[in-house]
Amino acid sequence: MSPGSLVAIILLAPLAAALACELIGAPRVSEYLNLLASIAVFAAVLRLLPIARGGPYTLLHGYIIVDPLGAWVQLSVAAVYLLASLYAIGYMRSIDKPARLHRFYALFAGFAFTVLLGPLMNNIGVYWIAIELTTLVSTFLVGFDKTREAVEAAWKYIVVVSAGISLALLGIILYYWAGSLHLGPTYNLTWAALRAVAPQLNPTLSLVAFLLVFIGFGTKVGLAPMHTWLPDAHSEGPAPVSAMLSGALLNTAMIGIARFIGVIDNVHLGALPRTVVIAIGALSLAIAALFITRQTDVKRLMAYSSVEHMGVMTLGFGFGGPLGIAGALYHMLNHSLNKSLMFFGSGDAMHAYRSKRIGRIHHVLTAMPVAGALWIAGAVAITGAPPFGLFLSEFTILRAGLAGPNAWAVYVMLLLLVVIFVGFLNRFRAMYFGESPQAAAAVTRWRAPRQERFWCLLPMWLALLPLLALGVWWPSAFSHYFSLIAAQLGGGAR
Amino acid sequence: MFAAQLPPLAQSLFSLLAITSLLLAFVMLGSRWLNAYLGAFALQSWLIALLSAAVAYYGGYPELYGIAVLTALFRGLVLPYLLLRIVRRLKVDRELHERLAPSSSLVVGGLLVLFAFVVAHHVSKALGLAGTVAVLALTAMLSMKLIGFLMLMVRSEVVSQILGLLVIENGIFLGSQILVPGMPLLIELVILFDLLVVVACFGVLVRYLTVHAGTSSTRELRRLVG
Numbered sequence: 001m002s003p004g005s006l007v008a009i010i011l012l013a014p015l016a017a018a019l020a021c022e023l024i025g026a027p028r029v030s031e032y033l034n035l036l037a038s039i040a041v042f043a044a045v046l047r048l049l050p051i052a053r054g055g056p057y058t059l060l061h062g063y064i065i066v067d068p069l070g071a072w073v074q075l076s077v078a079a080v081y082l083l084a085s086l087y088a089i090g091y092m093r094s095i096d097k098p099a100r101l102h103r104f105y106a107l108f109a110g111f112a113f114t115v116l117l118g119p120l121m122n123n124i125g126v127y128w129i130a131i132e133l134t135t136l137v138s139t140f141l142v143g144f145d146k147t148r149e150a151v152e153a154a155w156k157y158i159v160v161v162s163a164g165i166s167l168a169l170l171g172i173i174l175y176y177w178a179g180s181l182h183l184g185p186t187y188n189l190t191w192a193a194l195r196a197v198a199p200q201l202n203p204t205l206s207l208v209a210f211l212l213v214f215i216g217f218g219t220k221v222g223l224a225p226m227h228t229w230l231p232d233a234h235s236e237g238p239a240p241v242s243a244m245l246s247g248a249l250l251n252t253a254m255i256g257i258a259r260f261i262g263v264i265d266n267v268h269l270g271a272l273p274r275t276v277v278i279a280i281g282a283l284s285l286a287i288a289a290l291f292i293t294r295q296t297d298v299k300r301l302m303a304y305s306s307v308e309h310m311g312v313m314t315l316g317f318g319f320g321g322p323l324g325i326a327g328a329l330y331h332m333l334n335h336s337l338n339k340s341l342m343f344f345g346s347g348d349a350m351h352a353y354r355s356k357r358i359g360r361i362h363h364v365l366t367a368m369p370v371a372g373a374l375w376i377a378g379a380v381a382i383t384g385a386p387p388f389g390l391f392l393s394e395f396t397i398l399r400a401g402l403a404g405p406n407a408w409a410v411y412v413m414l415l416l417l418v419v420i421f422v423g424f425l426n427r428f429r430a431m432y433f434g435e436s437p438q439a440a441a442a443v444t445r446w447r448a449p450r451q452e453r454f455w456c457l458l459p460m461w462l463a464l465l466p467l468l469a470l471g472v473w474w475p476s477a478f479s480h481y482f483s484l485i486a487a488q489l490g491g492g493a494r
Numbered sequence: 495m496f497a498a499q500l501p502p503l504a505q506s507l508f509s510l511l512a513i514t515s516l517l518l519a520f521v522m523l524g525s526r527w528l529n530a531y532l533g534a535f536a537l538q539s540w541l542i543a544l545l546s547a548a549v550a551y552y553g554g555y556p557e558l559y560g561i562a563v564l565t566a567l568f569r570g571l572v573l574p575y576l577l578l579r580i581v582r583r584l585k586v587d588r589e590l591h592e593r594l595a596p597s598s599s600l601v602v603g604g605l606l607v608l609f610a611f612v613v614a615h616h617v618s619k620a621l622g623l624a625g626t627v628a629v630l631a632l633t634a635m636l637s638m639k640l641i642g643f644l645m646l647m648v649r650s651e652v653v654s655q656i657l658g659l660l661v662i663e664n665g666i667f668l669g670s671q672i673l674v675p676g677m678p679l680l681i682e683l684v685i686l687f688d689l690l691v692v693v694a695c696f697g698v699l700v701r702y703l704t705v706h707a708g709t710s711s712t713r714e715l716r717r718l719v720g
Contacts, residue, residue: 125681129688143699148707152715155699159655162692166662169685170639173666177673181621185496185676204620208613232718291720300720333680374520 001047003057004065009044010074010116013037014081018109027101031089034105038078038085041116043077045071053484058122062188065122068484072329073119073255076336080086080247081112083340083459088240088370090455091347095238104238111137111244118252122190124172127256128165131220134249135161142237142245144210153236160229161219168216168256174209178202191259195490198266204266213260214277220253223280223314224287227307234303235356239347242299246306246343247336252330254310258317258325262489265320271405277318285416293423297356298346301427302339305382308420309335309390316397316414318403325489326482327396334389334470338382338396340464345375348456349431352446360425362434363443372432374460379428381467383421389470495674496553504552508627508672511545512634515668516607519641519661523603524590524596528581531657532574535664539569542668549675557679558671561686565667568686573660576693580700581653584710591713594648603641610636631672638665642668650713652703656696663689 016039021030052071060063089107092101114134121127135158143154176189178201187193198206214224222230234242257277264273288308295301309331316328346356348371353361364372381388394417401410500508518541520532543566550558581587594602613693614632618624642662667685670677704710 117495123681125678126684129684132688132692136691139695139699143702146702146706149717151699151702151706152717155652155703155712155715156718158695159646159659162659163643163662166659166666170635170666170669173670173674176677180674180676185674186678187676188678202621207618208617236718294720296720387569434669 003048003051003055004059006044006048006051007064007066007120008058009103009302010041010048010078011113011120013040013044014109014113014116018106018113021102021109025102027098027105030102030105031092034109035066035085035089037109038082038112041112041225042078042082045074049075049481053481056192056488062190063123063126064120065191066120067488068312068481069255069258069488070119072485073251073332074116076251077112077115077248079333080243080336080340081115082258083337083344083463084108084240084243084247086455086459087243087340087344087463088238089346091239091344091351093452094351098380100144104141106164107137107141107144108240108244111141111241112248114138115244115248115252119255122192124175124189124191124194128169131168131217131253131256132162132165134252135165135220138233138237138241138245138249141241142233144238144241145236147236150236150243153232157229157233164219164226165216167212167219171212171214172197172211173299174205178205178209191263194256195263196265198263201267201269203267203269206264207273209271210260210264210273211276214257214273214280217253217256217260218280218314221250221257221309221310221314222284222307224284224307227284227287230307231300231303234306235297235299236296239343239350241345242302242342242346246302246339248304250310251332251336254313254317257314258328258489261317261320265490274318274320275406276408278315280320281311281314282409282412282416284308284314285420289416289419289423292420292427295427296358297430298349298358298361298427299343299356301358301424302342302346304448305342305420305424306335308337309339309382312394312397312413315409316393316400319397319400319409321400321404322483322486323403324400325486326479327393327400329482329485330396330470330478331390331393334393334467335382336438337403337463337467337470338378338388338390341374341378341460341467342382344460344463345371346376346458348375358431361431364432366443367446369445370457371460374457374464376428376432377464378460378467379425381464381471384417385421387468387471392471392474458474496672498623498628500552500627502546503703505627507548508545509630511541511548512627512630512668512672515541515545515664516634516637516644519638519665520603521601522657522661523645524600526592526596528587528589528651528653531654532577532581535577536570536574536662538661538664539573540566542664543570543646545668546671549671553675553694555675558675561679561682564683564686568690569664569667569697572690573693576697577653577656580656580697584653584700584704586651586653586710589649589651589654591650591711592648593650599644599648602644603637606640606644607633607637610640627672631669635665635669635673638662638668639663650701650711652696652710652712655691655712
C-alpha cells in the first residue's frame, strides 16, 4: 500500500469511529467500534514503519509528512491506543455510567485522532494547531467523571496548557519572521524549510524563539517546572485516558521539541540551547523524585513517574548524537508500553479497594493475584531495573551523556534514578505487604465479572511481554531505524 | 523587511494602533469589573482589525482585508458576545478576591512592559531594525503576553482567566500582523477558528464548574495538591 492510503487509514479510522459512536449512541456498539478503529490504526502503523524508511514523503500539498521519526512516534501512540481501547471495555463497563458511555468512546476516538495527527504535520503552524486540538478534546475526557476533583483537574489542564502552548505559537511566529528575512515574506514554514534556512538565521532571534518554543511544547510534555497540570489531569481522568495522556499525548509534543533541537543545532549558537534542554530535563527528574518519595495517591505516583520519564527522554534528545537519540526513542516506546501497564494496574486497584490512596491499598496479591503480579512486574520495570526495556534505554542515554560535554547531568540523572527507584518501590512495598497480618486476613479476593476480567488482563499481558522482549533483545532493525532518524535530525551535532 | 520601509504616516498609524492596544490591556489590568474587561477586549480586537486593514493597504497584502473583517467579526463581536453570556449566567459582575490589587498590578504591568522593551530592543538591534516599528510590534507582542500571564496569576474569576488567555492571543496576533504580514492565509484562518473553539470549550467547562464544583472562582479549586 502507498503511504497515502496508510495515512488515510490512520487518520480516518478513529475519526469515523468518533462520529459513528456519537451518532449511534449505543454503548456496546461504541466500545467495539473504537476497538476496531484502534486495531486498524495499529495495523496501518506497522505497515507504515518499513515504508517510512524510504521517506520523507509529503502528501496533501506538503501539509502531511511521513518520515521515520513521525512513524516511530505513531508506533508508540498506536500501541497505547490499542491497549487502552482494550482496557477501556473492561474498565468503563464497571464504572456504571451506561448513558454516557457512547460519548466517552466518541471523545476517546476523537482524542486518538488528534494525537495521531500531530506527528504527521509538516507545516509547523498546523502542528501547533494539532497539539492545541489534543488539549481541547482531552479536557473533556479528564473531566468525564464530572466529580468536583475531575472538573478542577480539567480546568487547570486547559488553562495551564493553553497558556503554555501560546508561548510556542509566539516562538513559531518569531521563527517565521526570522526565516522571512531570507526567504521572502510568504513561504511555507515546514520542518525541512526551517532546517535548511537555519544557518542563515539571526542567532539572537533564534535563541529567543527556541526558548519560547521549548517552554511552550515543554508545558505540553510535562517538563518541570511547567508540569503542574500533569498530575491533576492524569490522576482524575479514567484509567484508559490516563494511559493515553501519558503514553501517547506526551510523545506527540516531545517530537516537536526533538525537531526544534535539530533546527537549533544548525544555527550558530554554540552549546547554550542544548544546555538549557539538559538542565530542564534534569530539573524534571529532581521534581519527580521529590514528589514520588512522599506520594500518597497511587495515580499521582504514576503521573510523577511520567514527569520523570519525560525528563529522561529530554536528556536523551539533549545529549544528542546517534546514541542519545536512539536511547530517547527506544525509551519512548518502552515508556508508552510500561506506563499503560501501570495505569491499568492502578485502575484495577481502584476498583478493588474503592480508593486511590496508597494507605488504603494493601496486600494487593491477595486481592488480585494475576493483575497484581503483572502490576508489580511493571513497577520494577518502570524504575529502570533489568531485564526490562527501560533499563536498556536509560543505560544508552547515560552512555550518550558521558561522551558529551554535559557529563555532570549524567551523574545527577544517575543519582535521581536511584532515589526514584527506592522511593517508587517503597510505595509498592506498602501496597503489597502492608503492616499487620490481621489486615491481610481482612482482604478478600476481588473478582471482576468474568467478561470484564478478560478485557482488563489482556492489555496488561500485551504490554508486559513486549517490554520484557525489548529488554533482552534490541532488534537490529531498530538500530537502523534510529540511525536514519538521527541523520534526519542532524544528530551528529553535539 | 516590511516594517523598515514604511512611509512616515504609516509608521505613526501602526505605532498609534499598537500603543492603544497595549493601553487597553492596562485598562483590563486596572479594573475590577468584568464588563470593563469585556469592553476593553472588544475594543482591542477592533483596533487590531484596523491594523490588519492598514497593513493590507500599505503593504499590498489584499488578503489581509479579509482577515481584518474576520478579526472584527470573530474577536470583536462573537467572542465578547459568548463571554457576555457566560458572565450573565454566572451572576458575578466583578472580581472579588484578586491576589494583587488593581493599582499594584498596574505597577507590575509597567515593569513587564519595560522588560519586554529591553528584549525587543536587543533583538531588533541584532537584526539591524532598531528605531523601526518592528521594535514596537515586538514590545507590544511580548508585553501583552506577560500582562496576560499576570492576569492569569492574580485574577481568580473564571471569566478573567479566559480573558487573560485571549489577551495573550491578541498580542500574538497584533505582533504577527506587523512582523509577518505575509504569513500563509490558511494558518491565520485556522488560528482564528481555533480561538472560537477554545472559547466554546471554556464555556462548557464553566458550566461544569458551576454545576459540579459549585463555584466560578478558581480560588476554590484547591483539592488537588501534592
